[in-house]
Amino acid sequence: MLDFAKSDGLVPVIVQDAQTLEVLMLGYMNEEAWQKTQTEKRVTFFSRSKNRLWTKGEESGNFLNVKSIHIDCDKDTVLIKADPMGPTCHTGSRSCFNTEFNQNFILELERIVNHRYENPSDESYVNRLRSRGINKIAQKVGEEAVETVIAALTETETDFINETSDLLFHLIVLLREKGFSLETIAKNLESRHQ
Numbered sequence: 001m002l003d004f005a006k007s008d009g010l011v012p013v014i015v016q017d018a019q020t021l022e023v024l025m026l027g028y029m030n031e032e033a034w035q036k037t038q039t040e041k042r043v044t045f046f047s048r049s050k051n052r053l054w055t056k057g058e059e060s061g062n063f064l065n066v067k068s069i070h071i072d073c074d075k076d077t078v079l080i081k082a083d084p085m086g087p088t089c090h091t092g093s094r095s096c097f098n099t100e101f102n103q104n105f106i107l108e109l110e111r112i113v114n115h116r117y118e119n120p121s122d123e124s125y126v127n128r129l130r131s132r133g134i135n136k137i138a139q140k141v142g143e144e145a146v147e148t149v150i151a152a153l154t155e156t157e158t159d160f161i162n163e164t165s166d167l168l169f170h171l172i173v174l175l176r177e178k179g180f181s182l183e184t185i186a187k188n189l190e191s192r193h194q
Contacts, residue, residue: 019107065082113126
């Protein structure tokens with residue numbers, strides 16, 4: 001149980017993107033906001049400036065859907081891993097901390113590929129590739145792997161970066177087609193390291 005008494009009834013809450021692990025924002029919850037967040041699975045804060053409960057996204061639609069909640073060892077701080085439904089910051093940035101770039105964009109790219117699978121569109125390259133079947137997707141990974149090797153050995157750094165990016169993109173699509181995620185691969189690599 002959270003200890004709301006330590007800080008005059010409010011506890012700090014760090015919100016992190018559940019997939020990319022990027023820190024999105026910091027807010028405060030009172031006991032009522034805490035209960036509402038757990039019940040509705042959407043992050044709700046106590047707004048100190050408005051002096052009321054405030055569900056993130058209530059005006060913009062950019063809700064923070066709760067994936068998991070973690071309480072620190074002193075029971076006076078909360079970490080929420082959330083799925084953001086759009087930019088988190090009122091400025092339109094994905095994070096309130098205005099970081100230079102998304103250090104985990106590869107995980108964001110996986111989310112985009114998943115979205116394209118779940119919401120197919122004729123304009124989507126992912127959808128067109130998927131419609132050609134797993135053999136074509138695997139072939140594209142092979143082609144991009146060969147092009148990456150050639151670029152590493154005989155072409156410019158820019159060519160190498162571009163070919164490596166193409167390879168990673170197509171590998172993410174192949175993983176999705178096979179029903180796996182980057183998390184699966186990361187856990188496998190981590191288990192090999194131990």
